[in-house]
Amino acid sequence: MLNIMQITLKGIFRDRVFQGIMALGVLFLFIPSAASLSMRQVTELSITLSLSLISFILLLLAVFLGSTSLWKDMERRYTFSVLSLPLSRSSYLLGRFCGLALFLILTSTVLGTVAGLVIKMAYGIYPSDRPIVWSWLALAVLFATLKYILLVGVAMLLSTVSTSFFLPIFGTICAFLSSGITQQVYEFVNSPAAAKTVSPLMKPLVTAVYYLLPNLAGFDLKVNAIYGIAPNPAGLWLTFAYFCAYTAILLGAATLLFNRREMK
Amino acid sequence: MRPVSAPAVLLVAGLLAYGLLIGPFTSYMANKPVEEKLGFVPSIKLIKPLSADQKELMGASLVMKVLMYFGGAVGKSQDARIIGEPVDLQGMSRLLHGAVQLDPYNMDAYYFAQGFLTWDAKQFKVANELLDYGMKYRTWDWYLPFFAGFNHAYFLKDYPKAATYYQRAGELSNNSLFINLAGRYMQEAGRTDLAIAYLTAMEQNEKNPALKKEYLIRLTAFREVRRIEEARDRFRQQRGVLPHSMEQLLQSDLLTPVPVDPYGGNFYLEADGKVASSSRFSFARTGNPKGDK
Numbered sequence: 081m082l083n084i085m086q087i088t089l090k091g092i093f094r095d096r097v098f099q100g101i102m103a104l105g106v107l108f109l110f111i112p113s114a115a116s117l118s119m120r121q122v123t124e125l126s127i128t129l130s131l132s133l134i135s136f137i138l139l140l141l142a143v144f145l146g147s148t149s150l151w152k153d154m155e156r157r158y159t160f161s162v163l164s165l166p167l168s169r170s171s172y173l174l175g176r177f178c179g180l181a182l183f184l185i186l187t188s189t190v191l192g193t194v195a196g197l198v199i200k201m202a203y204g205i206y207p208s209d210r211p212i213v214w215s216w217l218a219l220a221v222l223f224a225t226l227k228y229i230l231l232v233g234v235a236m237l238l239s240t241v242s243t244s245f246f247l248p249i250f251g252t253i254c255a256f257l258s259s260g261i262t263q264q265v266y267e268f269v270n271s272p273a274a275a276k277t278v279s280p281l282m283k284p285l286v287t288a289v290y291y292l293l294p295n296l297a298g299f300d301l302k303v304n305a306i307y308g309i310a311p312n313p314a315g316l317w318l319t320f321a322y323f324c325a326y327t328a329i330l331l332g333a334a335t336l337l338f339n340r341r342e343m344k
Numbered sequence: 345m346r347p348v349s350a351p352a353v354l355l356v357a358g359l360l361a362y363g364l365l366i367g368p369f370t371s372y373m374a375n376k377p378v379e380e381k382l383g384f385v386p387s388i389k390l391i392k393p394l395s396a397d398q399k400e401l402m403g404a405s406l407v408m409k410v411l412m413y414f415g416g417a418v419g420k421s422q423d424a425r426i427i428g429e430p431v432d433l434q435g436m437s438r439l440l441h442g443a444v445q446l447d448p449y450n451m452d453a454y455y456f457a458q459g460f461l462t463w464d465a466k467q468f469k470v471a472n473e474l475l476d477y478g479m480k481y482r483t484w485d486w487y488l489p490f491f492a493g494f495n496h497a498y499f500l501k502d503y504p505k506a507a508t509y510y511q512r513a514g515e516l517s518n519n520s521l522f523i524n525l526a527g528r529y530m531q532e533a534g535r536t537d538l539a540i541a542y543l544t545a546m547e548q549n550e551k552n553p554a555l556k557k558e559y560l561i562r563l564t565a566f567r568e569v570r571r572i573e574e575a576r577d578r579f580r581q582q583r584g585v586l587p588h589s590m591e592q593l594l595q596s597d598l599l600t601p602v603p604v605d606p607y608g609g610n611f612y613l614e615a616d617g618k619v620a621s622s623s624r625f626s627f628a629r630t631g632n633p634k635g636d637k
Contacts, residue, residue, distance in 0.1 A: 117408060117411065118404075118407075119455055119550070120451045120452055120549070124451070128404055129401070132398050206551075210484070227397075256396065257396055260393065260397055261393040264393075296397070297397075307449045
């Protein structure tokens with residue numbers, strides 16, 4: 081499995097993905113000047129822009145790397161040669177996942193450091209009324225990384241059942257978009273206001289979908305980092321536990337399906 | 345001679361056409377009507393789910409859109425005129441309300457909305473409701489109760505309510521000025537002082553040159569009003585009666601130099617001695633609604 085992880089990381093670097101990220105990372109240089117357009121919250125805007133850029137880059141990586149990693153191997157028929165080695169399919173898949181997760185962690189560490197410097201610079205030019213809480217900023221980046229690692233899991237699960245890259249890519253994007261609103265829909269359907277307007281059949285259906293889809297809204301700590309609002313520690317642990325449980329389910333299901341998959 | 349290849353012809357033709365078109369296209373975009381420039385923004389109910397985990401960014405970009413638009417409208421003004429073309433205040437308000445639904449902590453939205461909803465649009469109730477909404481989230485921020493207090497005192501003349509907001513601003517900022525103001529706004533006499541204190545604070549914190557300019561002009565006007573009020577009070581002290589006109593006040597040598605209204609109006613005294621101006625402290629009232637000379 082460690083070998084596969086290494087191969088995955090090497091493959092990503094060989095494909096010059098990191099250089100691509102660095103090219104996008106040039107946008108960080110423009111953040112202080114863009115943030116200075118704000119009237120009263122230059123530092124806050126620079127944090128918003130930095131975290132958004134990190135989030136966007138990680139999303140692209142999670143969707144495209146996660147969806148194409150397995151598909152590319154199968155398309156190029158690399159899987160035959162790899163799986164002919166004394167190596168189980170499970171450790172192949174888990175190795176791929178861990179390699180991608182490690183790459184996301186590496187990327188967010190580098191981008192997080194750059195963002196820190198940019199924010200410090202913006203803060204130096206126009207100090208904000210609210211002090212910057214660096215640990216919450218780091219927590220926001222950490223939880224964003226966890227969120228996208230989970231999304232890699234979704235992409236890999238979809239890859240194991242798909243014959244092309246369309247289902248994993250679009251499926252992952254759909255899962256990502258819906259993951260932000262499932263909480264709102266669930267709360268609305270279960271609110272007294274909806275009791276009259278929503279049919280009784282919808283309620284269990286929505287609840288089932290709510291439990292099935294990943295709920296990624298809890299991983300978003302941007303507001304806490306931007307405006308220095310203390311996050312709830314118990315909630316953070318619960319979110320972390322949710323990440324572990326949900327990722328375990330995704331990887332378990334993906335491995336089972338991958339083990340049964342016929343390779344032609 | 346080598347024949348020219350078709351792709352090269354296409355590229356050169358494209359470059360030439362682009363070079364010819366980009367000028368007219370840029371000026372067409374720059375001169376688009378107001379409504380088209382501020383643009384149609386879909387309902388926040390739709391933007392919210394679509395912006396996924398980028399709600400703060402979406403909120404900030406809506407605020408920026410309004411700011412750029414307003415900055416452009418002010419930039420077009422000439423000769424110290426504030427607004428050169430009718431500004432879509434309703435559209436601006438709609439976008440800012442959307443922005444705080446996406447990110448209820450966005451200070452720029454409250455700050456900017458307060459700036460134009462009160463002075464320009466005269467929508468005091470809308471402004472106060474927005475500030476009350478913001479206070480639920482920005483619990484540490486003294487600016488919001490400070491603005492709400494000012495709106496109640498200066499525009500709505502609801503002094504008891506103004507006093508409570510100033511008290512809250514005072515508690516949050518530990519600034520004695522607000523606490524003093526809270527007490528003083530029970531009486532109307534302090535209104536010009538209040539406006540000067542408020543605008544000075546706004547002007548000092550302002551980085552946007554267009555808004556800074558707007559505040560400075562209003563501040564100059566109010567300082568002139570204050571000067572007239574002081575002269576009027578001295579006149580009453582000396583002679584026991586209120587001056588019946590500005591001319592009488594000027595002839596008494598209590599008011600030198602002659603006060604000038606930067607909005608182009610003429611100062612006059614109302615029957616109760618209140619200082620007013622024919623401009624009503626707005627360029628629109630001086631007979632130049634479009635702002636040009």
